[in-house]
Every structure is written in C-alpha cells, then in structure tokens.
Amino acid sequence: MATVRSPTTEGRPYGVQLSTTMSLDPTVQSPQTLADVYGLLSERGGAVKIIAGGTDLMVLMNAHMLDAAEFLDIWRVDELRGITDEGDALRIGALTTYTQLIKSELIQQHAPSLVAASRTIGAIQIQNRGTIGGNIVNASPAGDSLPVLAAYDAEVEIGSARGTRTVAFNQFYTGYRRSVLEPDELVLAVRVPKLKESERDFFWKVGTRRAQAISKTVMAAKAQISDGRISSISIGVGSVAPTVVRAPKTEHLLTGAQLTATLMEEARQIIAQEITPITDLRSTEHYRRTVTGNVLLKFLRQLSS
Ligand SMILES: Cc1cc2nc3c(=O)[nH]c(=O)nc-3n(C[C@H](O)[C@H](O)[C@H](O)COP(=O)(O)OP(=O)(O)OC[C@H]3O[C@@H](n4cnc5c(N)ncnc54)[C@H](O)[C@@H]3O)c2cc1C
CATH class of the missing domain: 3.30.43.10 (Uridine Diphospho-n-acetylenolpyruvylglucosamine Reductase, domain 2)
Structure with a gap:
C-alpha cells in the first residue's frame, strides 16, 4: 500500500x-x-x-x-527498473539510472551511443540518481538521451489503470515540453532496437565544458554503409528546436548515396538549414546551425574511414 x-x-x-x-x-x-x-x-x-x-x-x-x-x-517501485533483452530490442525500465546504463553490458553492446550520452549527463551524482524516464518526460529539448532514442527509433511504453500502450518515441512529443502522456499515465519503459552488426552509431554533445554542461547542440546517429554507399541513416538532434528532432531532409539526401566529399559538404549545409535553433543564454542560432553541420560532418567522416 x-x-x-x-x-x-x-x-x-x-x-x-x-x-x-x-x-x-x-x-x-x-x-x-x-x-x-x-x-x-x-x-x-x-x-x-x-x-x-x-x-x-x-x-x-x-x-x-x-x-x-x-x-x-515512484522510486520504490521495482517493477519500473531493469534492462531486459527482448531479442531484437532492449527494454529499459523508466527508473533505470545513467550509472546503470553505463554499466550495463547489454547497453554497451547493443546501444553504445546511449552509454556515450549517459556519460555526458551531469556528473556522477546526477548519473546515480537521474533516470531515463525522467529525461523523457521532462521533455527538455536539451535532454541528452533523447537524440539517441530518436535515432534508434525507440518506443515508449506507457501505463495506467486503463491498460498499457506503446508510442513511437518520435511521436511522443507534441510541442515544447508537451507529450502524449495523459494525467493518469506514467512511462513504464523505453524499448530500444538493438544496433545491427552492419550498423555504426554516433553520439556527440557540444557544451561549454565536459561535465555539468547543458548542450548547445547534441547529436546521435546510426547508419549502415557498404562499399562507400549509405543504405540507411537516422539522425537525432537536440537543443536545436522546441523538441528533440530527426533530420529527414538530410537523411533523405544521404540514403542510398555514395559518401563522397561533395555529398558530405552538401549534407553539412542541409542539416544546418533544416534545424530551427534559437539564440538563448547558452548559444546563438548561428553557432548552433554551424556546429550541428560540423558535428554531422564528423560522423560522416568516421563512416567513410
Ligand atoms: C546538476 C544537474 C546537471 C544535469 N545535467 C544534465 C545533462 O547533462 N543532460 C541532461 O539531459 N540532463 C541533465 N540534468 C537533468 C536531469 O538530471 C535529467 O533530465 C534526468 O534524467 C531527470 O530524471 P529524474 O529521474 O531525476 O527526473 P525527475 O526530476 O524525478 O522528474 C522529471 C520530470 O519527469 C516526470 N517523470 C519522471 N519519471 C516519470 C515516469 N516514469 N513517468 C511519468 N513522469 C515521470 C516528473 O513528474 C517530472 O516532470 C541535470 C540536472 C542537474 C540538477
């Protein structure tokens, strides 16, 4: 009781x-x-x-x-804890902390950029206490786990006395700090598809320093490439719009294309245009557009090497 x-x-x-x-x-x-x-x-x-x-x-x-x-x-509700292998995906309980994500062999192996993101969140005290469910529902555009969940096409499991339902993470937010959660609902877990052997993922956060910094821009991405051609790519970006976003125009440009220097430069310019950052205390719109393009370039260069 x-x-x-x-x-x-x-x-x-x-x-x-x-x-x-x-x-x-x-x-x-x-x-x-x-x-x-x-x-x-x-x-x-x-x-x-x-x-x-x-x-x-x-x-x-x-x-x-x-x-x-x-x-x-809800801290004492153990049903909200735990990371489970469900075959193609990992089910991560809403109360899973960043420290647990960092230490989990399942996450290290199947969603490495979630480990990378967790390592950048706050410092150790915050990583011990902050939860992935809290990061999702807090709905900050700067939440650092969110671009990973966006790029991985995660699903959010929601529960209430009326039953449970699953919502695509990329449809969870309805606007700035707003989500599809009803007042009688809570987030139970997030389901993250495993990275395929042929895929590579990426996480990069730009802040004023390496710890205890709120992102100026933060990106996670996942791609499949063979013989220099990208067969699939998904890019999640934070701190550049009212909610975490995908970059569909840039993804469209890159999908099926041969990864040349010219294409990389075009992608850098397109992503800088398709995001909608603002100027605020932490950064300017110009900086965010420029640096987001450069971060994408970093990933594309890694892919091509
Ligand atoms: C010093 C400091 C540094 C930080 N650094 C970072 C950082 O680098 N990157 C980053 O992304 N965040 C950072 N944060 C923010 C925070 O740590 C994270 O967003 C964390 O994941 C929040 O989780 P929590 O469990 O503490 O959430 P809480 O504070 O308990 O809750 C946050 C919100 O989510 C709701 N909520 C929580 N769990 C559920 C659930 N299961 N279902 C429904 N609603 C729920 C609460 O009602 C509340 O609205 C920082 C915070 C501090 C204080």
Whole structure:
C-alpha cells in the first residue's frame, strides 16, 4: 500500500527548502507497486506530480517554479527498473539510472551511443540518481538521451489503470515540453532496437565544458554503409528546436548515396538549414546551425574511414 510521509520529516522531498509557490503542507505518497501507482494516478490524475530521481524537479523547486502540493514518489517501485533483452530490442525500465546504463553490458553492446550520452549527463551524482524516464518526460529539448532514442527509433511504453500502450518515441512529443502522456499515465519503459552488426552509431554533445554542461547542440546517429554507399541513416538532434528532432531532409539526401566529399559538404549545409535553433543564454542560432553541420560532418567522416 502507499505510504504518506509527513511533510515535516521525509515528506519534504530530499530535504530541499519548500518553494513559496508550493503548498506549505505537501504530501508525498511512496507506493511500492505499480498497481498502487495506477490507483493513485487514476484518483488524483493531474493534481499529483510524479517524482523519480528528482534531479529536474528539485531544481524547479529551488527556483520556486514548481507549483505542486502532492507528490507521487515512484522510486520504490521495482517493477519500473531493469534492462531486459527482448531479442531484437532492449527494454529499459523508466527508473533505470545513467550509472546503470553505463554499466550495463547489454547497453554497451547493443546501444553504445546511449552509454556515450549517459556519460555526458551531469556528473556522477546526477548519473546515480537521474533516470531515463525522467529525461523523457521532462521533455527538455536539451535532454541528452533523447537524440539517441530518436535515432534508434525507440518506443515508449506507457501505463495506467486503463491498460498499457506503446508510442513511437518520435511521436511522443507534441510541442515544447508537451507529450502524449495523459494525467493518469506514467512511462513504464523505453524499448530500444538493438544496433545491427552492419550498423555504426554516433553520439556527440557540444557544451561549454565536459561535465555539468547543458548542450548547445547534441547529436546521435546510426547508419549502415557498404562499399562507400549509405543504405540507411537516422539522425537525432537536440537543443536545436522546441523538441528533440530527426533530420529527414538530410537523411533523405544521404540514403542510398555514395559518401563522397561533395555529398558530405552538401549534407553539412542541409542539416544546418533544416534545424530551427534559437539564440538563448547558452548559444546563438548561428553557432548552433554551424556546429550541428560540423558535428554531422564528423560522423560522416568516421563512416567513410
Ligand atoms: C546538476 C544537474 C546537471 C544535469 N545535467 C544534465 C545533462 O547533462 N543532460 C541532461 O539531459 N540532463 C541533465 N540534468 C537533468 C536531469 O538530471 C535529467 O533530465 C534526468 O534524467 C531527470 O530524471 P529524474 O529521474 O531525476 O527526473 P525527475 O526530476 O524525478 O522528474 C522529471 C520530470 O519527469 C516526470 N517523470 C519522471 N519519471 C516519470 C515516469 N516514469 N513517468 C511519468 N513522469 C515521470 C516528473 O513528474 C517530472 O516532470 C541535470 C540536472 C542537474 C540538477
């Protein structure tokens, strides 16, 4: 059964000072089973805020930007953990942390760019606590695992008391910080197709420094090439649009083409044009377009070598 912790003891999540916009008497429910989570979500729906590792929510709370009085702490729900080999794909539980992804032999072997991405997220403390489900639902355009999930054509498994459903990761976001999740639903897992032996993948993040940096641009890609011709390619890019995006025009240009220096240069220019970055505190639109093109060039050169 769900437990309700007092706000004066454990109920003040992770000892963080309460926001003035928050209720002074927040409740934290900490169920241990998915059935109890479903029950609470169908009863309280949008009134309750799910908390997993808390690494995004605590920042909002400290910045007085989190207006929530009820929290549903899912950290104790072991049904949301674990990485399973399902044959062609890996099923990664929503509560899987970056440290677990980095250490997993299954991920190392079948989705190496997810390991590369996880290594760039925050520093060790964040990697120990932050979860892949939190990165997905937080829906930041700069979420570093997201270009990998986009390039791999992952699927998101969603659950509620009404049942489970699967949504293509590339159709999960409906706009800036918006997704298809209903108020009574949570993300159960993400299913990532295994990299084929004939495929190569890639991950590259550009930030101000190597750790604790938010991406200025971040790219993951996957391609199959034989005799210098690309038979398939998928490119996921973050921090260059309101949500993580694929680069369909660039993918179209490259698919079936012989990988020459001229083609690489054309691809560099097309991807720089097809993304829609903005100028913000971290970077300029011009920088993001230019560097995204250069990062793609880096991958294409690796492919051709
Ligand atoms: C110092 C610092 C550095 C960071 N560096 C990076 C970085 O380099 N790259 C990066 O991408 N991120 C970074 N982050 C952001 C954060 O660590 C990640 O987004 C992390 O994956 C969030 O996971 P969490 O479990 O902590 O999410 P939480 O904070 O618990 O939740 C985030 C959101 O997701 C919802 N949620 C969580 N799990 C579920 C679920 N299963 N179903 C439905 N809703 C759910 C919550 O309600 C909330 O809206 C950083 C954060 C900090 C504080």
